[in-house]
Amino acid sequence: MDNSYSLVILALIFCPILVRAQSFDFAYNGFNNSNIIRDGIAIINPNGALKLTNRSQNVIGHAFHPNPVPIFNSSTKNVTSFSTYFVFAIVSLEKTSGGFGFAFTLSPSPGFPGAKGAHFLGVVNSSNDGNDTNHIFMVEFDTVDGHDEGVDTGGNQIGINRNGMRHITSESADYYNNATSETKPVDLQNRESIQAWIDYDGMSKVVNVTISPIKVPKPIIPLISRDVDLSPVLKETTYAGFSAATGDKASSHYILGWSFRLNGAADPLDLEKLPVAPPEVVTSSKNSHLKRALIGTFCSVVILLLGAFYIYRRMRQHEVLEDWELDCPHRFRFRDLYKATKGFKESELIGVGGFGAVYKGVLPTNGAEVAVKKISSNSLQGIREFAAEIESLGRLRHKHLINLQGWCKNKNDLLLVYDFVPNGSLDSLLYRQKRDIVLTWEQRFNIIKGIAAGLLYLHEEWEQVVIHRDVKSSNVLIDGEMNGRLGDFGLARLYDHGKNSHTTNVVGTIGYIAPELTRTGKASTSTDVYAYGVLLLEVASGRPPIVYEPGKGALVLADWVIECLQLGNILDAVDQRLNSVYVDKEVQMILRLGLVCSHPRPEARPTMRQVMKYLNGDESLPVFEQQLSCIGSGRVDEITAKFLEVFSTDTINISHRSLSVGQTSSSSLHSGR
CATH class of the missing domain: 2.60.120.200 (Jelly Rolls)
Incomplete structure (x- = not known):
């Protein structure tokens, strides 16, 4: 009886703790x-x-x-x-x-x-x-x-x-x-x-x-x-x-x-240290003393103003605003970005992408760290068209995307201001570890789940459909909490829900381009899913999508994973640097999901919403063994094959510099811009 009473008392004590969120x-x-x-x-x-x-x-x-x-x-x-x-x-x-x-x-x-x-x-x-x-x-x-x-x-x-x-x-x-x-x-x-x-x-x-x-x-x-x-x-x-x-x-x-x-009272604020809202007043023009003072000093000041204006016009960071710029929100002043990057000093350079150089900056207005991409163009009309697109993409907001904070134009340069991400790109952590640091499986799984959530937002949850068109490991940036964030929207296209994409140019990066793009040139959400599937295989195996070895030709990552699957040893494809410290079911699911997402036939690929259900464990990934084993080595599309044939010598140099904003490697195809 005493034991029964003791159990009741313990249950009453700990029950509130058990139900607490x-x-x-x-x-x-x-x-x-x-x-x-x-x-x-x-x-x-x-x-x-x-x-x-x-x-x-x-x-x-x-x-x-x-x-x-x-x-x-x-x-x-x-x-x-x-x-x-x-x-x-x-x-x-x-x-x-x-x-x-x-x-x-x-x-x-x-x-x-x-x-x-x-x-x-x-x-x-x-x-x-x-x-x-x-x-x-x-x-x-x-x-x-x-x-x-x-x-x-x-x-x-x-x-x-x-x-x-x-x-x-x-x-x-x-x-x-x-x-x-x-x-x-x-x-x-x-x-x-x-x-x-x-x-x-x-x-x-x-x-x-x-x-x-x-x-x-x-x-x-x-x-x-x-x-x-x-x-x-x-x-x-x-x-x-x-x-x-x-x-x-x-x-x-x-x-x-x-x-x-x-589950508790919100923390008190330090009221003594909080900022104060400034007053909003109309400057009065009826003060006669102010009028007399202005008139008395006008003659001496006007010469200084003219001289200052002349010097300002000659300054490097001088800018002339056009109508389209005045209509766009989130616009930064060039002098603020110039100061933030220390005059675009080389010591602040953190990478060079397909559209220009990227600099780390600290905004003088609030001390926030940003990444500033400086895009050069000889076509002012091209900058205007690009700015119109950025005005739409600039409204994208998701925790797993590199958010565009704003932009600015100085002469023929378009400056894009992004969130600064301190840990660089995913490919730099996979292939060029600093201090022998290897991403754990838990970190890798969290990163690919985050990128899937970002793609789902782009494809289905924003007001328009956004096709990224360049999903790859170098465009996945890792923030301070080791979350993955998708960046570099330089090739992205958007269209209304319920309508079809009219994009007909082949763009992207070798190894991530869906096979149907080489035939139709038409990008879709399914082509993003294909590139995401390649990314899954890349993260799980620690290997790039395609490796060219003289005398052996193109070694395609997906083909190798399929070979491991057919031999019944799919775990042989896992990155050996993990030292077998991973969850077997998760790793096998990711490898199989990567193969399904990168299937040559677009109708066989899942949507990003289905992908999220698999990753969250809401649904089990169906068995695709027979379907996947029939794929063979037909995953090397025409563009990839020709690319590898032309550049079979060491004439191509792919940069591996770590960036803090989306990076486009020299193997990217920009013919669609």
């Missing part, structure tokens, strides 16, 4: 040197303030923590408790009313494609507003009322929403005085810093929202407390972030600090 937290005391994902016109001010929008009309700004939140409790399959705390400021022009507001969001991806501004706050649009398939939870901070009412009026309220702009509940922006329990109003757009807390209890399914001025501690009584079950709203992959928008009225929306935690 994994821990997850982050904190930003200002946003300098952060890797936060930004979209739209969102920028980080030099003082560290995250500026979601400026006072331009009809603009949108987004910002997200880069890693997804494990929001579901693995035991109960319900949304776990979470708490977030942030400090914000909304600044309108002095003596004017601004708009429209911002929202804290939990969403299935770090972005809201197709979203509109004004009352939609950059989260949804008129066609998907309120759809259950949005899977969005948001707490909005409104400064303009009138959604679906036809007339805009002044607003100063906070609301809780699911999947759209209709409030579950809302309250005027007030806070409770802890001493008297009376409410006091808070003006959301008075430029002062304001604290906000959003707490969700996963057990009772209650959302609490609390605000207070910067110098007032968190009120005991929340402004809003409402029963909301978030389990049917959110998805397992959930990103936390902010969205702000303007319309015909505009304000600057700032996030000054932010913390978040699962």
Whole structure:
């Protein structure tokens, strides 16, 4: 009997621990040197303030923590408790009313494609507003009322929403005085810093929202407390972030600090060290003293201005802006990039690709590390066409892609600014290890899963279909956490979902080109899958796709793996440097999946969505032994065969320099540009 009671007591003690979800937290005391994902016109001010929008009309700004939140409790399959705390400021022009507001969001991806501004706050649009398939939870901070009412009026309220702009509940922006329990109003757009807390209890399914001025501690009584079950709203992959928008009225929306935690209170912020939102004022022209001072100094200053202008025109980094550049967001000034790369100094050179040189840079505005690709062209029209394409691709945002931060033109040079990735390219880690470091199987498996997720986003999850057309190990970059990120979109093409690609030029890299490209020249998502299959074999075996040995001809990696499979020794194809430290089932699955993805017949290849199911273990890879054994050595396409024939001597030099932004080897075919 005593033993029975003891077991009951132990169960009561440890049960809460067993059902608790994994821990997850982050904190930003200002946003300098952060890797936060930004979209739209969102920028980080030099003082560290995250500026979601400026006072331009009809603009949108987004910002997200880069890693997804494990929001579901693995035991109960319900949304776990979470708490977030942030400090914000909304600044309108002095003596004017601004708009429209911002929202804290939990969403299935770090972005809201197709979203509109004004009352939609950059989260949804008129066609998907309120759809259950949005899977969005948001707490909005409104400064303009009138959604679906036809007339805009002044607003100063906070609301809780699911999947759209209709409030579950809302309250005027007030806070409770802890001493008297009376409410006091808070003006959301008075430029002062304001604290906000959003707490969700996963057990009772209650959302609490609390605000207070910067110098007032968190009120005991929340402004809003409402029963909301978030389990049917959110998805397992959930990103936390902010969205702000303007319309015909505009304000600057700032996030000054932010913390978040699962299963506990969000960390406090260091309020003394947080940045402050600057005022927005109109310079007055009525000050007579200022007029007299300007007139008195004009004659002496004008000569200096003319001289400075002449010198500036002669400076190397001088730039003339054209109409197409002014219309493109994410544009950097040349002088900032020139300073960031120390004048494009050779010591900052980190690689040379097919379209130009790549330099490491540190932005003088916020200290962030970036990679700057300098593309030279003799055709100004070609630069304009390339810029139009980049303007679309620049909106791609995924944790397993090298994100394009922006660009700039100086004369005939187009400068592309990318995320800086410190660990170089995958091929450099596979073939040119530093200090005898060998990628573990766990690291390799994580990298190829990440690249598969990035390709799935390009093929199916973005607003248009994007064909990369140059998937290869040298275009896979490894970040500081050893995650794979696909880069170099110089050959990419995009088209609308439900339509066919009209690309008819053969481009890519020898060894990764699908056989049907040599016959039709038509790239598709299936040709990307083929190259990904070659990449799988490459990562598992530690060998390049094709090796040419004088006297032996072309040694094709896929043929060798098939030979091992036919002999019943497929594990002989595994990289010997792993010293047999790997999961047998995973390695065999990757090798077989690589063969299926790189099948000569496109109809036999899976989609990237099917590939993700195999990699995640949601589905078992079917047995393709008989089908794969019939392939033989017919994988060397016509282009590869002719290439190897022409360059059978040592006349080709393939660079192995490690890059921090997508690299195109000298074996790439660029006839399609």
